[in-house]
Amino acid sequence: MGVNIVASCSLAALMVFMAASLFLSTVTVAASVPAVYVFGDSLADVGNNDYLVTVLKADFSHNGMDYPGGKATGRFSNGKNSADFIAEKLGLATSPPYLALSSSSNANYANGVSFASGGAGVSNATNTDLCITFDKQIEYYSGVYASLARSLGQAQSDNHLAKSIFAITIGSNDIIHYAKANTAAGAGDGPSQQYVHTLIQSLTGQLQSLYNLGARKVLFLGTGPVGCTPSLRELSSTKDCSALANAMAVQYNKAAEAVLSGMSAQHPDLHYALFDSSAALLRYIDQPAAYGFAEAKAACCGLGDMHAKIACTPLSAYCANRSDHVFWDFYHPTEATAQKLTDTAFDGSAPFIFPINIRQLSAI
Numbered sequence: 001m002g003v004n005i006v007a008s009c010s011l012a013a014l015m016v017f018m019a020a021s022l023f024l025s026t027v028t029v030a031a032s033v034p035a036v037y038v039f040g041d042s043l044a045d046v047g048n049n050d051y052l053v054t055v056l057k058a059d060f061s062h063n064g065m066d067y068p069g070g071k072a073t074g075r076f077s078n079g080k081n082s083a084d085f086i087a088e089k090l091g092l093a094t095s096p097p098y099l100a101l102s103s104s105s106n107a108n109y110a111n112g113v114s115f116a117s118g119g120a121g122v123s124n125a126t127n128t129d130l131c132i133t134f135d136k137q138i139e140y141y142s143g144v145y146a147s148l149a150r151s152l153g154q155a156q157s158d159n160h161l162a163k164s165i166f167a168i169t170i171g172s173n174d175i176i177h178y179a180k181a182n183t184a185a186g187a188g189d190g191p192s193q194q195y196v197h198t199l200i201q202s203l204t205g206q207l208q209s210l211y212n213l214g215a216r217k218v219l220f221l222g223t224g225p226v227g228c229t230p231s232l233r234e235l236s237s238t239k240d241c242s243a244l245a246n247a248m249a250v251q252y253n254k255a256a257e258a259v260l261s262g263m264s265a266q267h268p269d270l271h272y273a274l275f276d277s278s279a280a281l282l283r284y285i286d287q288p289a290a291y292g293f294a295e296a297k298a299a300c301c302g303l304g305d306m307h308a309k310i311a312c313t314p315l316s317a318y319c320a321n322r323s324d325h326v327f328w329d330f331y332h333p334t335e336a337t338a339q340k341l342t343d344t345a346f347d348g349s350a351p352f353i354f355p356i357n358i359r360q361l362s363a364i
C-alpha cells in the first residue's frame with residue numbers, strides 16, 4: 001500500500017510537472033514575441049486599404065462572410081487571413097492596420113502594427129497609386145521606429161523590436177502583373193528571369209532597411225503558385241496554371257532564401273524563417289482531396305468562367321462550402337487555406353518552412 005501511495009504521489013507529481021511544462025512552453029512562446037510587425041500585400045492586409053481611395057478594396061460583402069460577426073473588414077478573404085492565424089498561434093491579437101492607428105492621437109505601436117496593403121509589390125511600379133507600396137510601408141515603419149525609441153527609450157525599443165517578429169509577404173503582385181502582360185512568354189525565359197532578378201535586387205535593399213531599423217526575427221512568406229490563381233488560369237483556353245508565373249514564383253522564393261541566408265551570415269543576430277508558399281500550396285492544388293478540399297481551380301466568390309472573370313462583390317455568386325475551396329476569389333485563398341498553410345509554417349519543416357519554423361523563430 002505504501003508503495004502504491006508513493007507510486008500515485010509520483011504520478012501526481014509527474015502530472016503536475018507535465019502541466020507546468022506545458023504551461024511554461026506556452027508562456028515562453030508568448031513572452032519571447034511581444035509583437036508582430038506585418039508588411040506586404042492583400043494576403044496579410046487587415047484593413048489598411050479601407051483608408052485609401054483605391055479600387056483594391058475588400059470592405060464589402062461577400063468578403064468577411066465567415067469572419068466573426070460576418071463582417072467585411074478589408075480582409076481579402078471569406079474570414080481570417082494568415083496575419084490573423086500567425087498572431088493567434090503566438091497568443092497575440094492581430095496587429096492593427098497602421099492607417100487606423102496613425103489616425104488616433106495616442107497610437108500605441110508596441111503591440112504590433114500591420115503595414116500590409118492589398119496590391120503592394122516589391123516594385124514601386126506595381127499598383128503605385130492604388131496601395132501602400134512596400135517602400136512606403138518601410139517609410140511608415142521608420143516613423144514607428146522613431147516613435148517607439150522616443151516612448152520606450154532607444155535600448156528598450158531595440159530590445160522590443162529584436163524580440164518581435166517581422167512578417168513579410170510580398171512579390172505576388174509583381175509576378176501576376178508581369179505574367180498578365182506577357183502571356184506569350186515561355187516559362188523561365190530570359191526576360192522573366194531578369195525581371196525576378198530586378199525584384200530581388202530591390203528586395204535585398206528593403207530587407208536591409210528593415211534590419212537597419214531593428215528587425216532581427218524575419219518571417220518571409222514567399223509567393224504562392226500564383227499561376228494557379230483562378231484569374232491566371234482563366235486566361236488559358238485549357239484552364240491550366242500559368243507555367244510562366246509559377247516558374248517566376250519558384251525562382252523568386254529561391255532567390256529570397258539566398259538573400260536571407262546571406263544576410264544572416266553577415267549579421268549573426270539576424271534570424272529568419274522562410275515559408276515556400278509555392279511548394280506548400282501546390283500540394284493542395286495537385287491533390288485537393290488529400291488535404292480536405294473539393295475545388296482547387298475555380299474561385300468560391302466571383303462571376304463568369306471559374307468565378308474568375310469578375311471580382312467578389314455583393315452581386316457575385318459564392319460557393320456553399322468555403323472550407324472545401326482552395327481559392328476564395330480570383331486571387332486570394334480561403335480562410336481554410338490560410339489556416340492550413342499557417343499550421344505548416346508554424347510547426348512544419350523543410351522543404352516548406354526553413355531553416356527553422358515559426359515556433360522555433362519565436363522561441364529565440
Ligand SMILES: *[C@@H]1O[C@H](CO)[C@@H](O)[C@H](O)[C@H]1NC(C)=O
Pocket residue numbers: 124135136139
Ligand atoms: C520608390 O519610392 C520611394 C518613395 O515611396 C522612393 O524613396 C524610392 O527611391 C523609390 N524607389 C525606386 C526604385 O524608384
Ligand SMILES: *[C@@H]1O[C@H](CO)[C@@H](O)[C@H](O)[C@H]1NC(C)=O
Pocket residue numbers: 292293294321322323324
Ligand atoms: C465543407 O467542406 C469541409 C472540407 O472538405 C467538410 O469537412 C465539411 O463537412 C463540408 N461541409 C458541408 C456542410 O458539406
